Amino acid sequence: MTQLGATVTREGIRFAAWSQAARRLWVSIFDEQGMREIERLELQREGEGVHALFVAGLGSGTRYGFRADGDYAPEHGLWFDPDKLLTDPYAVEIDRPYAYDWRLADRRGEGGDTASLMPKAIAAALPKPVQAAPPLFRAGGLVYEIPVRAFTMLHSDVPEKLRGTVAALAQPTIVEHLKKLGVGAVELMPVTASIDERHLPPLGLRNAWGYNPVTFMALDPRLAPGGIMELRNTVAVLRQAGIGVILDLVFNHTGESDRLGPTLSLRGFDNLAYYRHTPDGRLANDTGTGNTVACDHPVVQEMVLDTLRHFVRDAGVDGFRFDLAPILGRVEGTFDAEAPLLRAMRDDALLADRVLIAEPWDIGPDGYQLGNFPAPFLEWNDKYRDDVRRFWRGDAGMVGALATRLAGSSDVFAANGQGASRSVNFIAAHDGMTLADIVRYERKHNEANGEQNRDGHNENLSWNNGVEGDADNPAVAAARQNDLRALLAALFASRGTIMLTAGDEFGRTQQGNNNAYAQDNEIIWLDWAGRDQALERYTAELSRLRRSMPALSDTSFLTGQPPAGSEIPDVAWLAETGAPLDEQSWQDPQRHRLVMVLSGASDDDRRLAVLVNGDRRACIFTLPERDGFFWAPAIEAPDAADISRPISGRTMIFMIERAQAGTREKRNGGE
Structure with a gap:
């Protein structure tokens, strides 16, 4: 297909958009402030749904939008209205954030022109492509999930003007923190431009997570006021520090929502083509947001691929995490692991080596697809999350499930002879309770969301330690610390890729809110001043151990057989x-203790023992001895233990073999 969007040349700009159903398309050119429409020029049909026009004399910085006309029959999926200014689906920059206004959803002929309510796309000549380089991140490493705005809003060492932005992630204090944790890649929650859901403004709330995009390429000016170059520069700084960048992208729905939602872009261009519909003509809702992007349509597929290429070519990112990823693999509504879009991502010359992570569920028919994405897709593993929580909550009969998760979840990922885990192991993510809140709250507390605590999941597999008394009681605090450290230790001891959400390493809390998407405030802003630095140091020690021991960071399944x-x-x-x-x-069912002894690649390698005491009672553990070695703590932290003494309850301990004096030289030739 011909290049779409605004292509800047020395002579002018070529504007191009796609619509099969529209009768007429125009480009509206605005003044430098994006407020006054200077002229409206009709695009010409070029065939195969492409409408285009070259306008001489225009250059980079030109503000523009599109308009489309055709039949207006929402009951039949047709929403054409030339009074609705439409954002270019291929826009790479917009001049201001989106703001919801009820007039954006007015029926044709009722609300007037929406140009004053809409951001304008900015035509830009893209920079020279980033020099091609393979991704830094490798499976088995640590992914660190970051809500960009919340991450640095309260960080005193970040210049105030940069707080809450992509550029803040390149600040030395942030890079130092990431390196201390051994982060392999940061996964940035959506940084593309999004709009608030229509019920939020009346509540005085705004979408703080960004999972409600309008188009897919333009960065949100609130998060990246410097546009693609801001992202590119941050990627370069992190890459120099050995840290990759993964973008969390939303291709499953847009902020145009259901039939009562605003007309902003795709709906106004060709609603029937860009969105999936049910047989009776209604918008399909496999996402729970009111619409579902038609990722089986060739034009949508090319737009998605062009978006991914843009972020690799122009920003140099390592890869992508896909929200509600089964949508990308649905063909006529049914998930297919070999769907054209999923295949194209793996076959594309620019994308083939990128990190691809799927959230393997949506709410549509057969929407739960954990383990069914094709390699090399990694997948968020909610079975891991739930089983680890259940074990440490004290549920009966969970020791076998815990071992399966520690060993790489072969029950999920070993199909078709695969020998390595594609699991992304996590215990807490942006969606749900924080790690610290899991051990503080038995029930959610979403009152601040304005929905009488009805929103969010009711079953969080969380607990309050089973300890009665005031939260400030030292016994309660100690019990919570034990549980937090045990959860973290389980994560870092697990085969597969692991993911930690920013702030969980130092005990962040959302006061029990498990659906804090609309809390752009201290509920989700990370409290750097009040962080638990002892817990942070413990997390860093766990990460150091994992990186130093291939037996932990390997992704091959544990089998019980010699390597x-x-x-x-x-x-x-x-x-x-x-x-x-x-x-x-x-x-x-009453077993809550387990020992996992991991070997290296050869008989001379040191073994690592992971001691799991999920019981509340202390216990003496006995480890198998080997001639020439003795067991010693593997972590320099308060949790280090001498196995000659009882190991306290609700604890995980790492023990490593050390060579006896005079034996190491004999075994390893003096190395």
Whole structure:
């Protein structure tokens, strides 16, 4: 297909848009302030739905929008209205944020022209492409999920004018923090321009997460006032520090919502083509947001691919996380792992080596597709999240499930002979309770969202430690610390890629709000001044251990069989007595203790023992001895322990083999 959008040349600008159903399309040119429409020029049909026009004399910085006309019959999916100014689906920059206004949703002929309510696209000559380089991030590393605005709004070491922006992530204090945690890649929650849902302004709230886009390429001016160059420069700084950047992108729906929503872009160009519809002509709602992007339409597929290429070519990002990713693989409403769009991402010359992460569920028919995406897609693993929470909550019969999750979730990802886990293991994410709130609140507290606490999930698999008394009671605080550290230790001890949401490393809280998408305030802004620095240091130690031990960061499934070049099994599952767990022990609903002994690639490699005491009672653990070695704490932290003493309850301990004096030289030739 011909290039769409605004293409800037020395002689002028070529404007092009696609619509199969529109009878006429115009480009509206605005003044430098984007307020006054200077002229309206009709585009010419070029075939295959493309409408285009070259306008001489225009250059970079030109503000513009499109208009379309045709039949207006919403009951039949037709929404053409030339009074609605439309954002270019290929716009790479807009002059101000979107703001919801009820007039944007007026029926044709009722509300008047919407140009004054809409941002204007800015025509821009894109910079020279970033020099091609392979992604820094590799499966098995640590992904650090960042809500860009909330992350630095309260960070005193970030210049005030940069707080809450993409540029803030390139500040030395932030880079230092990420390096201390051993972050392999930051995953930026949506930074493309979004609009508030229509119920938020009357409540005095605004969408703080960004999962409500209008178009897919233009960055939100509130998050990236410097546009694509701001993102590009930040990516370069992080890359120099050895940290990749993954963008969380939303291709499953747009902020145009249901039939009562605003007309902003795709709806006004060709609603029937850009969105999926049910057989009776209604907007399909496999997303829960009112509309579903038709990712099986060739024009939509090309737009998605062009968006991904844009962020790789012009910003140099490592890869992408896809919100409600089954939508991208739906063909005529049914998920297909070999859908054209999913295949094209893996085959594209520019995208083939990028990191691809799927959120493998939506709310449509057969929308739960965990484990069904094709390699090399990594997948968010909610079974991991739930099983680990259940184990540490104290649920009965969870020791086997915990072992399966620690070993890479082969029950989910080993289909078709795959030998490596594609799991993205996480215990808490942006959606749901924070890690600290999991151990503080048995029930959600979403009162601030203005929906009488009806929104958000009711089952959070959370707890309040089973400890009675005031929250300031030292016993309560200690119990919470134990649980927090145990959850973090489980995450860093798990095979597969791991993900930590920003602030969970130092105990951030949302006061029990498990659906804080509309809280652009201190509820979600990270409290850097009040952070738990001891917990932060412990997290950094866990990360250091994981990076230093291939047995932890490897993504191959643990099988209990010796790896090549060794006679020692890759894992041994033991009881606290040191005896192998038999079937009866695995099935014991009251078992809450486990030992995972990991071996290296050869017999001379040190073994690592992970001691799991999910019981509330202390216990002495016995580990298998090996000639020439002794067991020692693997982490320099308060949780380090001597296994000659009882290991306290609700704890995970890492022990590593050390060579006996005079033995290391003999075994390793003095190395």
